[in-house]
Amino acid sequence: MSDRPPTSPRQERWDRRMEVPLAVASAVYLAGYAVRVLARDQLPRAGVDLCLGAILGAWAVFVADYVVRLRLSGLRPLRFVRTHLLDTVVVLLPLLRPVRMVSLYDRVQRRRDEPRLSLYARVMVYSGLTVSLLGFAAALTVYHYEVDAPGASIRTFGDSVWWACATLATVGYGDMVPVTPVGRLVAVGLMACGLALLGAVTGSFSSWLIQAFTREDEKPGGGRGGDEGRPPGGFPGAS
Amino acid sequence: MSDRPPTSPRQERWDRRMEVPLAVASAVYLAGYAVRVLARDQLPRAGVDLCLGAILGAWAVFVADYVVRLRLSGLRPLRFVRTHLLDTVVVLLPLLRPVRMVSLYDRVQRRRDEPRLSLYARVMVYSGLTVSLLGFAAALTVYHYEVDAPGASIRTFGDSVWWACATLATVGYGDMVPVTPVGRLVAVGLMACGLALLGAVTGSFSSWLIQAFTREDEKPGGGRGGDEGRPPGGFPGAS
Amino acid sequence: MSDRPPTSPRQERWDRRMEVPLAVASAVYLAGYAVRVLARDQLPRAGVDLCLGAILGAWAVFVADYVVRLRLSGLRPLRFVRTHLLDTVVVLLPLLRPVRMVSLYDRVQRRRDEPRLSLYARVMVYSGLTVSLLGFAAALTVYHYEVDAPGASIRTFGDSVWWACATLATVGYGDMVPVTPVGRLVAVGLMACGLALLGAVTGSFSSWLIQAFTREDEKPGGGRGGDEGRPPGGFPGAS
């Protein structure tokens, strides 16, 4: 949200210090959840407990971070919840958390001082990674709820991933569809992600094109060089 | 329509005064319709009558408002219908009315003097709310017409909502589809809404991106600050 | 195509003079085709002949117009075909012709000196009408080829229209699909139209949004007037 109050230096320091721990906790949470869902029956007693421990531990980190942020903001709890709606949702549904790992990837790449990608490429990479992680989490959850449902068409984790891909691309073959209420709820969320992904793809393509055209407009005749056969502007095309 | 004649002060006063009553009537209409459709068999005789009364009452408010507007405009009826095509459609199909509640929400928030959202966020919120309301109304109507149709795949209201979501996202699984003529007519309308929603999402994303890029272009090197890992411009992303 | 040679005054005069006859011929062609397809069995012998005559007569007008244009252009036939690819396709497949009626509609409205719609509204109206006409023609053709095919799911003209709508919106339920080669070829063409329609919708929405934002940017604080709750710029929204 763009209307949140300005962050104080202490908050910023906290944000920067928690970046890595939160990303690690997110990865642990996702891994624990994945193992628990995918290896349900094969897992020994101790393994199940370990997974549960990892999940709960990661969750505890998220809650602690949320509470500290609430304190640092100096706001009343209800107002904090209202202005940090997304943070609140993410604390309650930590499966949406892995998205944080994306921003970490960007940060690491910047620290190594590698040349930055253009805005369009970054939007593509960002949305690609985000959507992959959310799609994986959704496939896990849907598989978890559908596998034992009577009359379900999603029977293996592979089916679930296939369904998630078809949904994210808004193709929607319909050969496999969730039939349980929770599965359908997750599916609706995934459809929203698919629409946003589509928006990101078409949006970045469109703005790249507009920029390329504007640039070509400004240097008339300049487009007649050697490399001109391919579209201008360094968009990642097949070469 | 952008080519309607300029509104007089009296018309504007009427518009402002009717904003709340019309929104209330819309809510009453939608509620009455929902109760009548969803609780058909369980409802006692009096309840059915109450619902019908609410629906007809709300409709009367819509018609009265339409007639007053026609008078205030000073146009001949046929010309008024031609230049206010949308208003006419909405009077005949009051289920499209709930959209008005969206504009009320915006107005209330402005009166409380809360900081305004950016144009993109407003477009997102607007189209999200509008689409939810229309999707709900469409799910109701389709359920109403499909539930008793022979060979129908939409059997419960949950099915109908699931179908509406898959249609709005243009995913279209096809596990559930309307089979009656009225149901299909509503479905075609909903598909048009889905296309418009897609246009709103990709359009606002694209323009946000163009603006973000233009801004970054103007301050060269300025993007190297601490918060630069995430996309610029305050778009509501997962953080 | 933007690279066709400049038209001479004689060509322009011919274009203007043929506008109405061609549109009428297109309407006659479409009507004849529709009657022949939809009323196949009920039609008496004379009716069938009449339809066929109308179709062939309209086609003759198209071919004559094409030949005159070829003469007026002063180009060799092969070069004319290359530079007027679209015209050539339309002569061979006159069902794509009805699109011409759209441009006539615009012309008529201009002659009556009515206030012009904004570019966005015109793009919406244009693509809406074009897509409706092409969808109708496609539904006719698919129905014509599918109705007697073994194992077909499209059995009535209503089914065919329903399938065309789901295809144009890229929803694609899959409850009804063409199974004959010709039907599938038409379907692929319709999918391309669907993509173009999507492009038109999102494109015009996106550019309207960019323009609206730019305008709001230029008059800071100016957006605080009475009508500001709704999105700026006069886009045809529900009111």
Add this chain to the structure above:
Amino acid sequence: MSDRPPTSPRQERWDRRMEVPLAVASAVYLAGYAVRVLARDQLPRAGVDLCLGAILGAWAVFVADYVVRLRLSGLRPLRFVRTHLLDTVVVLLPLLRPVRMVSLYDRVQRRRDEPRLSLYARVMVYSGLTVSLLGFAAALTVYHYEVDAPGASIRTFGDSVWWACATLATVGYGDMVPVTPVGRLVAVGLMACGLALLGAVTGSFSSWLIQAFTREDEKPGGGRGGDEGRPPGGFPGAS
């Protein structure tokens, strides 16, 4: 990738010299693969060997080109792989190669000194050709893997092409879907292409529209000429 190091004159000379051989090798590869897949059972022993020879020969050309590029770049192998990710993928999956033929087509047209298409038309032609070639390659591969799979719905090459079209347009009827892991992997790739195609179509339409509007804005009243009924800017519309 826009962050690859600048190319030396020797590299550029190599690029230019290899353009035609690589395109020929791509065509040979695709043709050999198509014959092998489509005429599996009818082909005599010698034909199979010939196809295999053509495929391997073309692949050898790709690998040789890759190695020469690696040498000319002067980079360590691992770094070259990292900065030329796309080239590496294309060497491993030569079916993605035919895309190169598109750039050749453009080059040939330029050499003949024909008038250039506008950027929008070029983007359309480019993405159209690319998508057709990738769709063809995907249909081949899916057919290859699905034809003998138990419970498969894709039984003929025609089915496979039909499925590829429905997937690329993100329509996704679901009457035919791949059921083998490889087929589904290819399908996911094709969905990504479909999203990119959609982005290209809506993007170019949107930027064309913005440009057209800006131009009309600048010359007020200038749009009242004879040709004004159709949308401005020479977009390839039906005429």
